[in-house]
Amino acid sequence: MNGPVVVGVDGSPSGLAAVDAAAREAERRGVGLELAHALVWSWGPVPAGVAPWDPDGVRQRDRVNEALTDAEWRARKVAPELVITRDVLVGEAVSVLEREERAASLAVVGTHRVRGLRRLLLGSTAGHLSAHGSCPVLVVRGSQNGTGPVVLVDMAAARGATEFAFAEAAERGVDLVVLHHPARRSGTGSLSGLRERYPDVTVRSRPVRRRHRALAETSVGAQLVVVGVRRRNGATGVLSVQEGRAILRYSHCSVALVPSGKV
Template sequence: MNGPVVVGVDGSPSGLAAVESAAREAERRGVGLELAHALAWSSGPVPPGVAPWDPDGAGQRSRVNEALTDAEWRARKVAPELVITREVLVGEAASVLASEARAASLAVVGTRRVRGLRRLPHASVAGHLGAHGSCPVLVVRGRQNRTGPVVLVDGSAAASEAAEFAFAEAAERGVDLVVLRHHDRGPDAGSLAGLRARYPDVTVRSRPVRRRRRALAEAGAGAQLVVVGVRRRNATTAVLSARDGRAVLRHAHCSVALVPSGRA
């Protein structure tokens, strides 16, 4: 997909880190960057004639413009020639970002949680995007390691979309791919043979997992990216294909990519 990279802008430190990562990803993919800021409807009464999404009037607009200007400044420090657009979206952050990301090649978010999404992975915007979006979601967290490998969680059983994304990322970044698999499953060579042939320059290392929960929680140690498949069961539910995949999203030491498969 040649759509833009969409990143949520909320003015928080994690949000600004996400903007910088999104700018790098957009430059690497040769696409534009969209800075998306969500304006929620006011939960309380507002004076007559005042828009419910703008109860503070000029004060609200000033804060939004400041957040977007700061985000664009951060993005241009990373990629000065990048084509950047701004969007101010009215509605709950997770929902409007999911809608905006339908035409994107990648959605990028920080680790700031959003209430009211308890049934989704990590109760986060990322979980909602995984359930409703149609593109991979990059959750920016931890230190940005530019030399470590890409890690594919549960590669022998992961959806083909997640495995292909992991191979492509490893090839583009020029690093190894580490595949974590159940210790009680057979070798993953068969399921990944086609991808190995398509990406001959990627060195693949398979690592069996015995103490599963601990291994998954530490999956990102020394890595620059962990890739996890998200299996969408229907329009409102998404689950991580790895049995303990939530531990990866919650405790990984590096950024995590959620790659969807199934019906949106």
Template structure:
């Protein structure tokens, strides 16, 4: 049985946008859609020792049902033939959605939520899921260009291989081009071009540029042969990594990145580039963790 797309719902505009995005993803992938509202008592201050669904907490259950009903109506408008299920799950949002990710093909969340009720889909929740989720996590933010490419942040690391696969698959089902952007530099985030470039004293920049282009080509070639109908633009650029990717996201419909790249510290679960995209990209961001 195919794993569904799971979307977190809290009734906020951001989460309802996420529902519509998740519905489109379910249609493209040909899988079901699961709407989940995490219900945590810490957010509504229940009576001391009170049971989770005590009727004295007037209107709470009805409010939850109304939130999911609105979400389901939106999902059905986007995906009328998709199998859609809904559930209220007791527990803290970050925990509930992390557990849901174990049996999902994709988890979709908004970039921020209500906070006052449920606390679902705050920026910290998106970061937590991108860090610890068991499947790709798509965070809906910005204003995607529906005619733009899928933007893939290529780092050439083994951990980034699943992100490459995900980006090719997304470009294929969307009928979109793929812009594979590999940004590199020699002095951290400081970039200086020209004959007086200090890095030329200790580094053969031209040779390094060739090596970085080769890394990009080697990363993409196996997947290009598996997805021959996807038009791929390969771009290697010497620049500041995070600003370059954020700027490129202006014209994209989706940006895809691995959870951490070859520049990250061992044991670091979410890299600075992924975090920067989650916070500043101009379109939705999919973060894909590597194996292990």
């Protein structure tokens, strides 16, 4: 897909880190970057003559413009020649991003710290997007290692995730580490044909029984973890959304959730 990379902009430090990552991804793919800010409609009483979507008047508009301007400045520091669009859309963040990602090649969200724990931006945004959306979702978290491998949590039916992992490893010029259950024999079924398509990608297979522990260890030096997530009516053998969230909790680096199955 040649659609833009879409990133949610909320003005937070984690949101700006997501913008940095989104700009790198857009530049690598040769597509544009869309900065999307969700503006929640106010249903409460507002002063006479004030639009319900802008109860604070100029102050609200200034806050939105400042967040988008900061985000664009960060993106241009990463990729000066990038084509960037800015959109202010009415609705909850998850609804706005779900709508915008229909024409996107990748959606990017950040994480933020709540009471000492690492949680998804706006709670279940990434999980919702991967389960109901139409493109991969990149959750930016942990250290941004630019030299480590791409790690694939191999599931035999997750063809889309496997292809995504190979493409990411090829574009980044790094190895692909495949974590798989010993019974699957290095996940040869899901890797079939992709080795030939990406001959420059060195694949290192790692059989594991305790997946979450192995993921935590492997992701420390990695730059990206890729997992397949089952959509509604999706194929069996692909991670459920709940399992995908568990992997997010254990990973020390950014995680790409690649949807599989019908929406």
